[in-house]
Amino acid sequence: MEPQKDKTPLGEAVLSQVAELLRRHRLVEGLVSRQEMPRHGLVEGLIHKLHLVELQKTLDTLHPADIAYVLEALPLDERLIVWDLVKAEHGGAVLLEVSDAVRETLIAHMEKDELVAATENLDTDEIADLAPDLPSAVMEDVFRSLSAEEREQLRSAMSYPEGTVGALMDFDMISIRDDITIEVVLRYLRRLDEMPDHTDQLFVVDRAGALKGLLPVNRLLVTGPDTVVTAVMEGEPTRFRPADQAQDVAQAFERYDLVSAAVVDTSDRLIGRVTVNTVMDYIREETDSDMLSAGGLREDEDLFASVWKSVRNRWAWLAINLVTAFVASRVIGLFENSISKLVALAALMPIIAGISGNSGNQTITMIVRALALGQITATNARKLFAKEIGVSVLNGLIWGGVVGLFAFFIYHSWQLGLVMTGAMVLALLLAAVMGVAIPLAMQKLGRDPALGASVMITAITDSGGFFIFLGLATVFLV
């Protein structure tokens, strides 16, 4: 598949071209339905078709990934018009490229035989990626259409859970025996029509199929034909097992600048490979889902999902935050007596809670990142605590001083100012300790520290901040 001819990936230019064609198409449609004049029906039907033909032409020049981009950016009704024009030819490839949410809307509008046809040009590892979204009747038909070897591959690819190497693996590797000469290798390669994408190296195996080494394709070009493979291959290559964590592979690709890597079974037999494009997609999806969950979205949301779907997607996070807000509210409720005596407390308390929440989130961002990079060990965790406590005390004195002055200038009470400063120092200390402790504890409990740590710290600094400030005020001022 050829990328489109221009120098940059398809931008808004083509998107608005498609939108314009759709607009014209719908304009005519609108005319037809408004006037309901059968006499003009034929002419308008023709114009209508003309626009669709033009649209089809535009779409035909696009790479499936670009078609996917167009589909994502269109509202549902227009998305389906475009989809009808492309699904026959590019169906499978486009379904692989769109997001989960949009894929759902596309598959919902396809017949069973269209879906089966869409999988026909796909590799077994690609079918496995689509499988969770396909109706079981479709999957049965697909299974029947495959060869025995492909069925085995599909079954194996589907058996590995998301987030493992097995789920990223494909079966498009070229393997060669270690005891043959370069000439034999070259002859073998010439018999293939084309080599699979991302074939930067051939995998060298012994008689039993066990991985012995790697032969970079580039080395084939500069080696004499009589050399034996073992003499020029790279021994002891990096290898992965299907059950390994996908993030370990991603790290290996990033650190060692790999283009492809071998996947072997427990007896070291080559069973597949992972390529850099899959790894790049995986990394993108991971950071994407981190960003979404940090923002309180359960999953990727179709930009034009129904209101009801969006409400459900955002439900959990709002519910959790409501509970923590109720708790904070009750903490304030404990001090209603003090507030009614000194109403300035009500105006000042959000400052303490807010700043300590921000500071705690800074600490958590640092720690979560260091944990993701594997930089935190038992030895250096204590140093980190010490450092964060130092930062919070220094910040507490600086910002506590500022808010103390603020309180003094507004309410002309130096006692109130001092209580603000003291509360700020304590609240920032709390934020620092919890900001280190929460992600470390979550990691220890085997949970993802990126998930929910921010909600927890905010809950603690809110309730804690209110409690510290109102408590100090009650003791010293009221």
Place this chain on the structure above:
Amino acid sequence: MEPQKDKTPLGEAVLSQVAELLRRHRLVEGLVSRQEMPRHGLVEGLIHKLHLVELQKTLDTLHPADIAYVLEALPLDERLIVWDLVKAEHGGAVLLEVSDAVRETLIAHMEKDELVAATENLDTDEIADLAPDLPSAVMEDVFRSLSAEEREQLRSAMSYPEGTVGALMDFDMISIRDDITIEVVLRYLRRLDEMPDHTDQLFVVDRAGALKGLLPVNRLLVTGPDTVVTAVMEGEPTRFRPADQAQDVAQAFERYDLVSAAVVDTSDRLIGRVTVNTVMDYIREETDSDMLSAGGLREDEDLFASVWKSVRNRWAWLAINLVTAFVASRVIGLFENSISKLVALAALMPIIAGISGNSGNQTITMIVRALALGQITATNARKLFAKEIGVSVLNGLIWGGVVGLFAFFIYHSWQLGLVMTGAMVLALLLAAVMGVAIPLAMQKLGRDPALGASVMITAITDSGGFFIFLGLATVFLV
């Protein structure tokens, strides 16, 4: 450079091995300095050296990227012990791999000639990456040691700002003339010792150096020797200019699964290439810095930076938040009279502000993401507004109902409950409108919508939430 032999990238195992060797080394050092017995000095000096030798041996087996990982995870003093052991051999490669913050600490502890030596094994595009961190005296020496062509490359690479294709480009491409035969190409390649990393294709140029096409290396293997290059090359290849946005290249690599791509000047002459490993690093850095700035950190922080450095790094965000907190505090101050009459308001007001802040952040996360993917156009922006308003009204009724009931059960006033519900609907509406409007406006002003949008929405929902709730309460209850 060979990745280390095991199946996964260097994990905590090696990190703790290094830490253990360092601990033993320092134990002996501690003994020496505490006892100050010159008689034993020699023996302890020997043990001391023994541990360092063992450490050196461990480090020698590591890939520079793995050494970088170890350095990042060590406190400053231990980091420098390890650095002393590796800098002679791997200096340049490791400096390229570590984060900016850690690089600074390493360069600060190197002599001028060590720094010059470290750049000796680097390509010009890699030297350009280090250049901003190197003292100018070092750069002068480096310049003098280069050939005229390399100087030109270095100057050109340093002239492109971060975030452009020029900054990602390297000069390691192999270009061939379009009118020669495959046999000539193969003969030319055989004369090279080795082909550069990530050479998946040769760049085909005409007599004037203008890019004409691409010849995939794999196709070389399956093509007859007498074929002319033009007959088998891929014409009209994807190409970039050095001033293009780096994120456009990243998108092209992701969409079209590229391994390398050509960079041309304004007369279409080939001047460099971009490879997938550089693109992957760029994507990682981008998402990293998005995460850091979303968490309120100005830049990447050395895990063991001094307290003072960390305070400075986190300064700006806290200062901004302090200002918005002061504003919110003054909004509450406007209603002190109402609060002193009905102190329940003080306990309930953070609920409205908090939930609308969360909801606004959900909307912003969606919109910023869609903007980054180029999915928002003038046409569909209106639909998005409509959708988000629908979501916020529905959420307002649901969650407003819940908080209304909460208020009723705690304070036994149905009027208070109704005001809570009404305030929630209005506050969520405000959050939805601003959640769409802020990132769109920032985009229009040419600013990065990911930067600061979250701070702005929180400022607005805080002050706005307090104002709406206390205002409604003042009108209807007090």
